[in-house]
Amino acid sequence: MNTALSRVNSVFAYNLTTLAALAVLVFLSTNFKDKTLETKISVASPKVRFDIERMASGPERKDYGVVKLDIEADLTDLFDWNTKELFVMVIAYYETSKTDINQIVLWDKIIQRGEPAKITLNQAKPEYRFFDDGKGLLGNENVTLQLSWNVIPHVGRLPLVYSNTYQIKFPTNYISGAM
Template sequence: MDYATDEQQADLATLNFNLNVDFSKLFNWNVKQLFVYLVAEYKTPVNEVNQVVLWDRIVERSERVVMDEIGIKPKYYFLDDGSNLLKHENFTFVLRYNVILNAGYLRLVQSSDQIVVPFPSTYSTTRRS
């Protein structure tokens, strides 16, 4: 993970993650697609709840419904409006998804598995291209 800060004291984190999940049991005649997204959650002294969406994907019934990917890069910035990422002990990463039906109630589901990760205590200012 790399971190950077600018004059406005905003932390930016970069990371890669692996994803291994089987959605095949969710699909039936009425399930059209899933909107899957990875959320990072954490607390700060100013905000009790911080949630940042890092990545998302639409999984359609006709596509591969088993995802086994390594080294996924986030689609969105992991940015904090202060310096709250540095030395933070308790970031929770959770996979959520919306079930998009052909007919009926749209439901939001959260994975039962969550990963808690502490962040490093120093900044890295190297830029990668």
């Protein structure tokens, strides 16, 4: 004869199996959906200035990129019944003589379910400073900006999706004055 503990264990195992099967069905229903969208990103008149920071070894010169971001993206179509939130970011990629791969996150935003998913920024300052640890921005003609996002689901994998790119050519002269 079954004891009360045995019956509780059977009900728990049945419910756990049912929830796992439902989670797999939710994953399969949204996993193969295309998560790419057409977006626009641009920068008007990028500039480079230098900042001197005192380090333990003495003053060191660092390039600081001055950019104003223009972003236009409608990410509403990325939300479905399995999407919890979006993590959207603008990443700058560039090469210098010292390092082959440099990546800097300039701007990011978390868009949760129920919030407006349209992004419109005009002449916006980046949230994070665009520093290079040497003189890698001055005269650099191959800085690429890219808008990308993580679709954070309730169940399933966490894809990182890349959108359109935008090339920046930094000038060969430093500017002075306030940022």
